[in-house]
Amino acid sequence: MTNDDNRGGPGAPRGWREATEAALYGPDGFYRSPEGPAGHFRTSVHASPLYAAAVARLLCRVDEVLGHPQEIAFVDMGAGRGELTTAVLAALPGDVAARVRAYAVERAERPAGLDPRVTWLPAPPAGVTGLLFANEWLDNVPVDVAEVDADGRARHVLVRDDGTEVLGGPVAGPDAAWLARWWSLDAEPGARAEIGRPRDEAWAAAVASLERGLAVAVDYAHDREARPPFGTLTGFRAGRETAPVPDGSCDITAHVALDACAGAGAALLTQRAALGALGVTGGRPPLSLASEDPAAYVRALTRAGEAAELTAPGGLGDFRWLLQPVGIPASAALLVDVADHEEE
Template sequence: MTDETCQGQEWQGWREATERALYGPGGFYLRPEGPAGHFRTSVHASPLFAGAVARLLAEVAEELGTDEVDLVDVGAGRGELLTSVLAAVGSSLTVRAVAVERAARPDGLDPRVEWTDRVPRGVRGLLFANEWLDNVPVDVAEADAGGTVRYVEVAPDGTERLGAPVTGPDADWLDRWWPLREPGARAEIGRPRDEAWAAAVASLAAGRAVAVDYAHVRAARPPFGTLTGFRDGREVPPVPDGSCDVTSHVALDACGDSGAPGAELVTQREALGRLGVSGARPPLSLASTDPAGYVRALASAGEAAELTARGGLGDFLWLSCRVRPWDGGPVARDGRGY
């Protein structure tokens, strides 16, 4: 291994290397098994999550004064959330369901679900992005021994080295959102995620955009970043060779600043509580009057507790932006989107 190449590949910044590893030929997210084959999200944890999204969609439809509404799932995996929401909504709404995903459309997916690799424009309804932004590739920066903030470069086997100093818009982003003051301090440069989120919000003609992710805010950034990998349900070292997920927590407060005015940031525990998901146990008296109902309610309470648990899924953050038709929509920022 030399400074020029590693296993026949040139050194790259983490953003470029992650893009290739996740979405390039043979990329991790293009495999047939999809994300569910490697880790469990709130969507897979319980149908209560889809039920909550269905109630949120109904709220948005009521706000818009219509029973015909769009539901766009960005980073849709294999369409699991859309399938469950359509079942939960039933005939109460007419839903145009759109899955935005780079992988090919899976066999057997509900024919009502449109499949595309781009966020559609003019959405009137709900745009929902569950654990999408953490997989928008970003560069990593580290402060060297002299305090200069440099890009971290990586080889295909995960070996790292420090590269050029961070300058321009990336440096401006770090100064505002994640300053690196001490030698060895690291950060993921979230500017591409801000731009992706702003572009997604700008696709709305009217309605609401919601991003759900494991995240942090400026007052509590992790001192050494959060870059990691996942494979087969286990956390593994981040190696950008397509063998594992490469992910990092999202600076979701920065994303919120880049979207529509008045963005709200709350924990999943609070957001799901507003939508009727509670981990409260059913009354014991139900066990004698309706034993089967008690068992079902107890199981539901257990699933709700997992979705809202402190120290777990309940600590995810929900970023919500409203776009009203009379506002003319948010101003689009530069950025490729998804």
């Protein structure tokens, strides 16, 4: 990396937060492409319908804790092309589905042919009661990057449109305060961190849109005690990890400091634990079923394989779930039952 903030080269360097905002959400941004995120990477939503079924069960639990209100909201943050919203509606029992108001929150245009029951919005609706679910949304909230220079100072990393980087000015003010509290950088030159303050603020705003209910964020994450020494900023294109280049050609993402986002009464657990509590396990069906009902055995074996992928250590099972209650007791059965399934 060049240590000086010179202005030569392909495009003036700017902070990663500004560059990512334009690359992902600008007029020609990655998330406005016709194929959407599913054309480039596979999330839990795309891995198996079991995921949406588990989210539907969670919505039913929220409905029960709330006393079965006349209308209950399902808010899908970072909805992509509405895949999760559509699948959750299909998985709900009739009595709940009849009362659900579904919102897909996405900055891209509404896709053609989406279920007319889904309200498409650029920001979460205010004052609703129900479940707000953010699957791999926070990792795409743009953040700035800090790097320690040769003198041991944390400086902003600037980037040009072709992905080349230079060091900018020292990190100061609220960003420095966030690093001091949540990501203590080593003094070794080259140590890096993603400054997660914009994600804390984005999550707080999303949670504040709920009058009562539960907000859930699901993402690859790390804890204060074990932050990665060089950060996690990366890109994805056509299903493969690639260099993060802010020209709109690839996704730009970084793992989330979910512990910094968590508010009072929140629970943090792995996806393996959360889905296990919601009935998704990778256990194989009994062999006796193969002789009794071969077709049912094959279906059960398929479900077990999909469940295993969703909960696999070292893969999707390592996603972290942040559950934030709003206007309901943190000790409600909804949270206790899920948290009790966390691994030691």
